[in-house]
Amino acid sequence: MxxxxxxxxxxxxxxxxxxxxxxxxxxxxxxxxxxxxxxxxxxxxxxxxxxxxxxxxxxxxxxxxxxxxxxxxxxxxxxxxxxxxxxxxxxxxxxxxxxxxxxxxxxxxxxxxxxxxxxxxxxxxxxxxxxxxSNLLYLKAPGKHKITKMKNQKYISFIPIIKEVPDLTLEGFKYPLKNRHISIGSTLCISNELISDYGTFSFSEGILLVIRSRD
Missing domain, CATH: 3.40.50.10240 (Thiamin pyrophosphokinase, catalytic domain)
Known part of the structure; x- marks a missing residue:
């Protein structure tokens, strides 16, 4: 249900x-x-x-x-x-x-x-x-998560909800990251895009707000 x-x-x-x-x-x-x-x-x-x-x-x-x-x-x-x-x-x-x-x-x-x-x-x-x-948003806990391309919402942003999100890795993205430490208030992960049908994102601590948007 x-x-x-x-x-x-x-x-x-x-x-x-x-x-x-x-x-x-x-x-x-x-x-x-x-x-x-x-x-x-x-x-x-x-x-x-x-x-x-x-x-x-x-x-x-x-x-x-x-x-x-x-x-x-x-x-x-x-x-x-x-x-x-x-x-x-x-x-x-x-x-x-x-x-x-x-x-x-x-x-x-x-x-x-x-x-x-x-x-x-x-x-x-x-x-x-x-x-x-125009938007779809949800929260994710630490771990490795798959994300698929959406035709009408190509922009993907990752925003820390708590003070710090360590070891953020983005694979399959236009702007990839490897074990990057992201603090609340950072705009580093705004408006990324997938370069294939799917990608992954992972991190070891904290909470990420994932926002998928269109113009």
Missing amino acids: IINIVAGGPEDLLPNLNDYNEDQASWVGVDRGVFNLLKRGIKPTIAFGDFDSVTIEELKFIESQVKELKRYQPEKNETDMELALNWATEQKPEAIRLFGASGGRLDHFLANVQLLIPQLLKKFPIDISLIDR
């Missing part, structure tokens, strides 16, 4: 959600993301939010369409996305994809990226990615 979570980020940054509407996919709506899902004819299994970003009429429509609606007060410790992501990980899916989680408010975007960190550090981490119209 794959769980797709749609939050209330700018609608024009959403990819074509029908491309991700496989038979094994389950949909979760977050705040205004619920309304954006329903507009596209996709009915979420469950929805989370304080729904302060929808009108009264839109909320009534949501209530009439979604059977399981988890509604919260705006004054709470967790964001709506964190509540939805916590629920999704408890279902133990094969993967989780986040949409509507970038653009708009930068505080929400940065918080959504940081939500991926505790999930990565679990004993059995779930593959979680954040996707918008």
